[in-house]
Amino acid sequence: MAARPLPFWAKPLLFALCALPLLHAAWRVYQGEAADPADYLTRESGWWALTLLLATLTITPLVKLGHWPQLMRLRRMLGLYAFAYASVHLAIYLLLSGGDLAIIGDDIMKSPYIVVGFSAWLLLLPLAITSTDGWMRRLKRRWSQLHRLIYPASMLAVIHFWWLTKSDMRQPLLFALLLGVLLVWRVWRRRVPGARSA
Amino acid sequence: MPLIRLSDPNAPLSSEITPQAVYLDRRRFLATGAAGVAGLLLPEAHAATLKALPSAYSLKEKPNSLDEITHYNNFYEFGSSKTDPAKYAGQLVVDPWTLKIGGHVAKPLTLDYDQLFRIAPLEERIYRLRCVEGWSMVIPWIGVPLASLLKQVQPSSKGRFVQFVTLERPSQMPGQRTDLLPWPYREGLRIDEAMNPLTLLAVGLYGETLPKQNGAPIRLVVPWKYGFKSIKSIVAINLVEQQPTTTWQQLAPNEYGFFANVNPEVDHPRWSQANERRVGEFSRRKTLMFNGYGEQVAGMYSKLDLRRWF
16 A cells, blocks of 8 residues: 655644643633643643543554554654653642742652652653654664653653542543553564564 | 731631622622612622621631632532532522431421521631641631520430431532432531531621532531531531431542541541642642640540541
């Protein structure tokens, strides 16, 4: 099947779409629509970081199942946006803690979801740094090995959401199921002979 | 603009200030009023103003804004997000209302909507509220001590605990159409906790009847315990002999206890309780033992291992 090229506006459109949730959240806070801006911004940035992480992981299945290799060109932007939202999320946490090491230390000791969430961000950091073409060339085969860190990072992000939720597990469960499907599909492709050409 | 009340006897009580919504809406209010159909067009559209006496138990801290109090809170009967109560509570009908007080009492009592506001002289109590999730507020409640109601029904010696039950009405409470929690919501206090002068039955806040999303028409406020103990929209109060089952303890007994006293030294299994964030503020502050009410309540727990009985 002939590869369909991406339309020229695909990347700019995706760039704008991914920026929209942040702009929308900032606008709502500016308009005074969020009764508690700190909590609202924390939740929004975290939710979108996780969503974009899963969107990044959806690109490869779409490329393979849809026979549309050009889609791969959108993956880096999604991944970088996921990291950007995760960084906003972390920055708000650090801001709320006031940089107070006693508070952060207490959280690390007693709030495992914070440790797990921070670990997810740490795993994403080298991926963001090495996302450029230059690093891709320099690292060669090691680049794709390194970038498999997105799998544990996504799992930690889902666990983070799971552990911080008080009781309504519907959303964490949905994210866990989606991630499960995306990961199981990858395992299945490696294990089952012939699946790769499917 | 600091809200100073107790320190300045000439300052208006918040109950004397015309609510901003009513003020801003005064033309429509006057117009519909003049037409004599305000009650028909806008049933329960406007909260009624309540007169309340100041109380020595009130904090001198600046309360959270009405917008924060009414648009950021938990009331799972309307959904699990903190914006759900404000979105969905409007459909709840609170008048007529029936509150039954019974169990081991000499004089069982049934109160209708209007009687809820005449249990005892209303007081304004500016209290801290600390949620188990790690956020807090300062809220100018209006209500009466629970003790003033309990004295009227005269608990017998078998009335060692007080059980509270929230309204169960899925047609007007969309959260109750899900299995988020085992409905109806139930809470409980030991009798000495219920009789403590701090324990409030609130019927209003910021000088008006309670907004529906905050537990209209009548709710409990136990300021030294985590917010989930302060049960909303109460339809039954029963004096019972055994410690009653409470909703969150039933759901996750390892995470939520019957006592649920605010305690910075006893953490939630999944997060620290050492500090909290006051809604509207950006930095966190230290959580106070018994939410800062130790002077009034610590004596009740002198023989209790607070780590075990969390």
